[in-house]
Amino acid sequence: MEGNAMPSGNTQVRLASRPMGKPTPENFEITQTSLPEPSEGQLLLKILYLSLDPYMRGRMNATKSYAKPVEIGDVMEGGTVARVVRSRHPDFAEGDVVLSHSGWQSYALSDGAGLRKLDPQAAPLSTALGILGMPGFTAYSGLLTIGRPKPGETVVVAAASGAVGSAVGQIARIKGARAVGIAGGAEKCAFVRDELGFDAVIDHRVPDFAAQLVAACPGGIDVYFENVGGHVWDAVFPLLNDFARVPVCGLIAQYNSRPGEPTGADRLPLVMRDVLSKSLNIRGFIQREFADQRPDFYRAMAGWISSGEVRYREDIVDGLENAPAAFIGLLEGRNFGKLVIRVAAEN
Amino acid sequence: MEGNAMPSGNTQVRLASRPMGKPTPENFEITQTSLPEPSEGQLLLKILYLSLDPYMRGRMNATKSYAKPVEIGDVMEGGTVARVVRSRHPDFAEGDVVLSHSGWQSYALSDGAGLRKLDPQAAPLSTALGILGMPGFTAYSGLLTIGRPKPGETVVVAAASGAVGSAVGQIARIKGARAVGIAGGAEKCAFVRDELGFDAVIDHRVPDFAAQLVAACPGGIDVYFENVGGHVWDAVFPLLNDFARVPVCGLIAQYNSRPGEPTGADRLPLVMRDVLSKSLNIRGFIQREFADQRPDFYRAMAGWISSGEVRYREDIVDGLENAPAAFIGLLEGRNFGKLVIRVAAEN
Numbered sequence: 106m107e108g109n110a111m112p113s114g115n116t117q118v119r120l121a122s123r124p125m126g127k128p129t130p131e132n133f134e135i136t137q138t139s140l141p142e143p144s145e146g147q148l149l150l151k152i153l154y155l156s157l158d159p160y161m162r163g164r165m166n167a168t169k170s171y172a173k174p175v176e177i178g179d180v181m182e183g184g185t186v187a188r189v190v191r192s193r194h195p196d197f198a199e200g201d202v203v204l205s206h207s208g209w210q211s212y213a214l215s216d217g218a219g220l221r222k223l224d225p226q227a228a229p230l231s232t233a234l235g236i237l238g239m240p241g242f243t244a245y246s247g248l249l250t251i252g253r254p255k256p257g258e259t260v261v262v263a264a265a266s267g268a269v270g271s272a273v274g275q276i277a278r279i280k281g282a283r284a285v286g287i288a289g290g291a292e293k294c295a296f297v298r299d300e301l302g303f304d305a306v307i308d309h310r311v312p313d314f315a316a317q318l319v320a321a322c323p324g325g326i327d328v329y330f331e332n333v334g335g336h337v338w339d340a341v342f343p344l345l346n347d348f349a350r351v352p353v354c355g356l357i358a359q360y361n362s363r364p365g366e367p368t369g370a371d372r373l374p375l376v377m378r379d380v381l382s383k384s385l386n387i388r389g390f391i392q393r394e395f396a397d398q399r400p401d402f403y404r405a406m407a408g409w410i411s412s413g414e415v416r417y418r419e420d421i422v423d424g425l426e427n428a429p430a431a432f433i434g435l436l437e438g439r440n441f442g443k444l445v446i447r448v449a450a451e452n
Numbered sequence: 453m454e455g456n457a458m459p460s461g462n463t464q465v466r467l468a469s470r471p472m473g474k475p476t477p478e479n480f481e482i483t484q485t486s487l488p489e490p491s492e493g494q495l496l497l498k499i500l501y502l503s504l505d506p507y508m509r510g511r512m513n514a515t516k517s518y519a520k521p522v523e524i525g526d527v528m529e530g531g532t533v534a535r536v537v538r539s540r541h542p543d544f545a546e547g548d549v550v551l552s553h554s555g556w557q558s559y560a561l562s563d564g565a566g567l568r569k570l571d572p573q574a575a576p577l578s579t580a581l582g583i584l585g586m587p588g589f590t591a592y593s594g595l596l597t598i599g600r601p602k603p604g605e606t607v608v609v610a611a612a613s614g615a616v617g618s619a620v621g622q623i624a625r626i627k628g629a630r631a632v633g634i635a636g637g638a639e640k641c642a643f644v645r646d647e648l649g650f651d652a653v654i655d656h657r658v659p660d661f662a663a664q665l666v667a668a669c670p671g672g673i674d675v676y677f678e679n680v681g682g683h684v685w686d687a688v689f690p691l692l693n694d695f696a697r698v699p700v701c702g703l704i705a706q707y708n709s710r711p712g713e714p715t716g717a718d719r720l721p722l723v724m725r726d727v728l729s730k731s732l733n734i735r736g737f738i739q740r741e742f743a744d745q746r747p748d749f750y751r752a753m754a755g756w757i758s759s760g761e762v763r764y765r766e767d768i769v770d771g772l773e774n775a776p777a778a779f780i781g782l783l784e785g786r787n788f789g790k791l792v793i794r795v796a797a798e799n
Contacts, residue, residue, distance in 0.1 A: 355728065380700050386734070
């Protein structure tokens with residue numbers, strides 16, 4: 106059920122089983138429950154948009170990461186844009202639109218904690234999950250706080266047509282650096298070069314990918330914004346300059362690896378040798394570590410979007426029931442732009 | 453020839469061949485040349501002490517590191533304390549004692565560039581190569597700038613009886629952190645615990661080393677000052693806390709590894725996974741990056757030594773001809789304290 110009609114139930118996507126390697130549709134279960142009733146001090150939220158992001162793959166594992174795993178049978182978690190449809194909370198009125206973390210479901214209760222009101226006039230609502238949300242802020246905070254690109258330096262980022270990578274390269278250029286993007290396939294590469302204005306872009310699927318990267322980085326690499334891992338890392342690593350910075354916000358290429366899988370030679374000694382001999386800085390981060398920069402981010406990014414200095418692309422998929430397949434595709438790079446599920450129409 | 457007598461020649465230790473794996477005596481050649489004559493603006497230095505440090509192993513390889521390699525046939529490089537025995541330079545008088553980078557030889561010419569005059573009354577001259585020199589400053593700058601230990605945090609350092617490690621643990625304690633040292637053998641461990649005052653010390657040669665490290669770090673590890681690599685890394689890495697800092701100043705355990713040696717499973721994906729999930733910061737450095745901190749270091753360290761808050765141990769070997777064997781032993785942990793060659797008597 107969609108639109109304005111008040112439905113009788115809540116559709117939810119739950120974790121049915123933990124994936125071994127790549128997730129499959131069987132790892133998810135779609136259930137219907139009755140609509141929850143807000144108590145005093147609570148709100149009922151109707152989810153309009155659900156963000157799908159690579160980090161969610163980690164939550165499907167049992168191992169503790171920076172956040173606790175989703176338990177079997179629990180609703181999958183995720184960032185959402187929602188409308189208040191019933192309010193028993195003094196700070197929110199029916200009709201308000203908020204950023205919430207309500208997960209993969211069509212309705213949710215909230216006590217108001219952690220909600221941020223959105224202005225539907227200021228920007229398309231879905232951007233609060235992308236360029237003006239967590240992915241955009243991941244790019245902004247990681248690049249500027251850890252990467253610290255200087256004018257004339259070379260910044261490399263993979264998944265360059267995606268939510269984080271597209272912002273990384275464009276912010277790098279605003280700061281006077283060269284942006285070299287890596288993307289999968291000719292269509293995405295053309296978008297990164299022609300629409301986003303990166304200085305160079307390379308298709309990581311071509312056989313001479315590593316050689317093309319060398320050619321695109323004649324002065325080496327000063328900042329590698331790591332969000333994929335895998336064979337992109339192997340091509341990038343030898344090109345890092347002395348004092349290069351490597352903010353690490355994702356490793357999508359290894360999220361689906363299976364425990365006990367055979368591996369190649371041990372790369373760690375070589376990596377540590379270069380960490381030492383080149384004074385490299387490898388630094389993992391989660392954007393919420395830099396939460397105090399969020400007001401600056403909202404102001405700066407809104408300005409860059411309105412001036413046209415930052416462009417973005419969204420890949421909007423209709424219907425919560427399509428979230429599992431869309432998420433499986435995201436991990437394989439089948440999305441093109443920030444992947445968002447339209448759970449319900451805005452009006 | 454030693455002492456005050458002006459000898460007829462200069463003894464030099466040259467790189468005869470590049471080692472494959474561990475250096476052997478055959479990689480070094482001891483030669484005699486005539487004593488050089490200073491031109492106008494030059495000095496003749498008589499070397500009193502030569503510092504032997506693990507980084508010199510890297511210079512014996514052909515591969516470019518943060519410094520260029522020593523060429524075959526060249527005098528091995530190294531930090532030295534020397535007396536000016538002839539001066540044709542306005543800023544230096546005969547009898548002055550200076551810190552220089554004159555290498556493995558008994559005499560050297562200098563144009564004065566990069567020399568630092570030493571006060572023989574202020575501290576034993578050999579300390580300018582150790583606790584009050586490059587190793588002490590490596591500990592100070594890396595620990596305080598990258599490691600940034602907070603009161604109550606746990607700092608782990610290996611080679612804890614050595615030039616750098618001993619300073620790291622003692623500075624950590626001065627800053628209110630717990631210092632856990634790792635050393636090789638009961639004698640070194642007793643020194644680290646009883647003389648240097650570390651909170652705990654573990655012998656990395658015992659079979660249950662990793663389990664002992666777990667027991668010594670009940671709250672995990674917040675700073676791992678990496679100067680050895682190898683199996684110590686494997687024991688330390690799983691214990692790193694969220695937001696742990698890993699300054700990397702040396703990897704002595706892998707300096708002697710041979711290209712093409714068989715390796716175990718690839719550890720890099722696991723390391724990168726934890727870099728991401730724990731927001732780790734791994735940062736290679738060379739102390740000269742922080743050269744502007746040197747005045748603060750000299751002042752602070754001199755104070756800590758005179759107050760007894762920092763203690764140090766030197767392992768002084770007589771005679772330049774013994775430098776190759778002493779250096780080979782250093783790479784195997786056979787020294788006990790900062791290794792220095794006494795090239796000539798001070799008086």
